[in-house]
Amino acid sequence: MSALRSEGWSVRPSFVAHGPTAPVTLLADDQGLTQLAGVYPVAWQTPWEEISQLELVRRGRAMWLSATIGATRYQWRRRDLDDFEDLRALVLAHGGVVGRRRRRAGVAAVASVVLLASVAGGVAAFVTGGTGGVNELRAAQHADLRLADLPAGWTTVPTSILGFLFPAGSQRVSTTTTAPPAHSTWATISAQFQRCLGVRAAADRVYGPAGQLPDYQATSPFFSSSSYGGAQVAMTAQYYATTTMVRRDVAEMSRPGFGACFAASQASIVLSELTGVNTQVSGARDWQPTTLLHGWARGGVASVELPTLSTRLHLVVVVVAGGHYELTLAAVVGRWPQSQSLLDTLVDTLKARVSSSSSAAV
Secondary structure (H helix, E strand, O other): OOOEEEEEEEEEOOOOOOOOOOOEEEEEOOOEEEEEEOOOOEEEEEEHHHEEEEEEEEEOOEEEEEEEEOOEEEEEEEOOOOOHHHHHHHHHHOOOEEEEOOOOOOOOOOOOOOOOOEEOOOOOOOOOOOOOOHHHHHHHHHHOOOHHHOOOOOEEEOEEHHHHOOOOOEEEOOOOOOOOOOOOHHHHHHHHHHHHHOOOHHHOOOOOOOOOOOOEEEEOOEEEEOHHHOEEEEEEEEEOOOHHHHHHHHHHHOOOOHHHHHHHHHHHHHHHHHHOOOOOOOOOEEEOOOOOOOOEEEEEEEEEEOOOOOOEEEEEEEEEEEOOEEEEEEEEEOOOOOOHHHHHHHHHHHHHHHHOOOOOOO
16 A cells, blocks of 8 residues: 555544644554644554554545544544545555545534533553553553542543543553644644743743653543533543653743643633634633642633533643642533532542652652
């Protein structure tokens, strides 16, 4: 099979926590499928034998490509039909299906704040061969949020609006970098965050090129409750190779206003993905959790109006960090600050898990 390069895609869910979902370039050859994502592109290469349920769908003048990697269902979308015939041949060559669907009249919201988003659950793409790193991956999974951490009445749900922010399952992260594209939604949101925090793009460790990806990460299930006017929570635990990497991230995230800037940028990602229009959320505010345990944590709250619901919701994002770990907790709630005490308790739980892990300097 000749090599294929197809640009101009977006993907959901993201392959790494807070990772870019656009712009995406897909590369395919005899060995496998490679995704390049983001302004400072990160590459994920997956062998064909680890990919199943390939499906290419044409809808009007747009198309999407779906594939299951591990136990996670990924979907790439493109708003034109360039490369459709080449992709059709690729999908059929690997046992996939090609179809056409009529455009729906609109996107339907389900009960409370649950929205159609990404498919969650299972082990995702890059738990690669061998046993190296098993302890680190298990440590990240151990730090994750569990149903037992939540009050009675909470349940797990297969889909959530938080799927735009958190990749599903557990991953070993493999990265390469290439020259960034000049313009993209991700570039706009990155610049928004950097202006808000007052950090140079080149020095930004959250969205910029100075950042370092974790070696391992694990995302919790999506949890839902009818409490607080409808609520959902999820989190991703990241394990970094050295505590120095975490300390450098914490130095940037300790700058005044980080919580508000981060919450606004995360809300911008959600709305941009939902609407397909580059959207920037403003008016977010810092929120400092009140906890019993010592440890570093910063949070923020952004109000959002979702296109499929008439109710204003609140996106709460909190980062807990220490040792080798960075834990990011997010919640969508109908009522704020009524839900603050629950999130305080969850942050305390995460602080306890960070402090109980090894944090010897490396």
